[in-house]
Amino acid sequence: MGLAAGVALDAVFADPRSGAHPVAVFGRAAAAVERRLYDRTRGRGVAHVAACVGAVTVLAVAAERLTRRRPAARVVLTAAATWAVLGGTTLAREGAYMARALESGDLAAARARLPHLCGRDPSALSADELARATVESVAENTSDAVVAPLAWGAVAGVPGLLAYRAINTLDAMVGHRSDRYERFGWAAARLDDVANYVPARITGVLACVLAPLAGGSPAAAAAVLRRDGGRHPSPNSGRCEAAFAGALGVRLGGRNVYGGRVEHRPVMGDGRDPEVGDIARSVRLARAVNLAAAVLAVAGAWALGRRSRRGDGHR
Known part of the structure; x- marks a missing residue:
């Protein structure tokens, strides 16, 4: 009930724009802890992750124990935690904003908005390049912002929800291949890879199954996922992007610029390059994947809870 209520809250309220969001x-x-611990060593990075994720996990476990015998309070706690960690509605709104800006020919607005979705340098990107960046970000973040937290919430409750979001946030903050974070951010990046391993593959499968909602074919999407999912530098992002590329019938990947650093990503998919009109299709597919993931998470949490209660009764 708490997971379902949290999904509903995210759909209605999304993320607040103020800095008061959890x-x-x-x-x-985490930034304050980094200032105290930072050094260009993996050991300090491990300590940073342990301190930040450990503190969040301890607080979440304590909150669950306090509500163990208070079902209504547990529902409220789980709903609040779920709302706090989900970003599906905000992701869809950002994609829709990019689509409207590009459809109206307002490149300046689209370039200014792209950093809300990814860390790519938007200053020299054309409309189609902005469209590709948006589709890729929608695909990747469908797993990071929705499927993964719901999966961890279904398996591990409030501690799973909050610990996952802490891990993912640290990866976004320090898990970069830059001079400052090459070693310090290693632990955050690797832990995020582990936390997202299964959810990214669930996202890929769901995107293939739901491909007809974006005008695609499940078989074609699955073929691209099998062939190209492992080509991406990330062990997880490629699964999501390949499935979306196959479902949308487009090619993703290519040259990307991050803060002056150029990366050439392998091409995924067999179709044409993405166009502005493909953004709305990617958002529609993402919304469908989000809803399917929510249904699976709620069903999984119910089944695990029922099994746990039955085991307690046998004891």
């Missing part, structure tokens, strides 16, 4: 508060605290 993830923003965590980010500021």
Whole structure:
């Protein structure tokens, strides 16, 4: 019930724009810890991750124990935690904003908005390049912002929800291949890879199954996922992007610029390059994947809870 209520809250309210959002508060605290611990060593990075994720997990476990015998309070706690960690509605709104800006020919607005979705340098991107960046970001973040937190919430409750979001936020903050974070951010990046391994593959499968909602074919999407899912530098992002590329009938990947650093990503998919009109299709597919993931998470949590209660009764 708490997971379902949290999904509904995200659909209605999305993320607040103020800095009072729990993830923003965590980010500021993690930055303060980084200032005290930072050094260009993996050991300090491990300590940073352990301190930040450990503190969040301990608080979440304590909150669950306090509500163990209070079902209504547990529902409220789980709903609040689920709302705090989900970003599906905000992701869809950002994609829709990019589509409207590009459809109206307002490149300046689209370039200014792209950093809300990814860290790519938008200053020299054309409309079609902005469209590709948006589709790729929608695909990847469908797993990061929705499927993964719901999966961890179904398996591990409030501690799973909050610990996952802490891990993912740290990866976004320090898990970069830059001079500053090459070693310090290693632990955050690797832990995020582990946390997203299964959810990314669930996202890929769901995108293939739901491909007809974006005008695609499940078989074609699955073929691209099998062939290209492992070509991406990330062990997880490629599964999502390949499935979306196959479902949308487009090619993703290519040259990307991040803060002056150029990366050439392998091409995924067999179709044409993405166009502005493909953004709305990717958002529609993402919304469908989000809803399917929510249904699976709620069903999974119910089944696990029922099994746990039955085991307690046998004891």
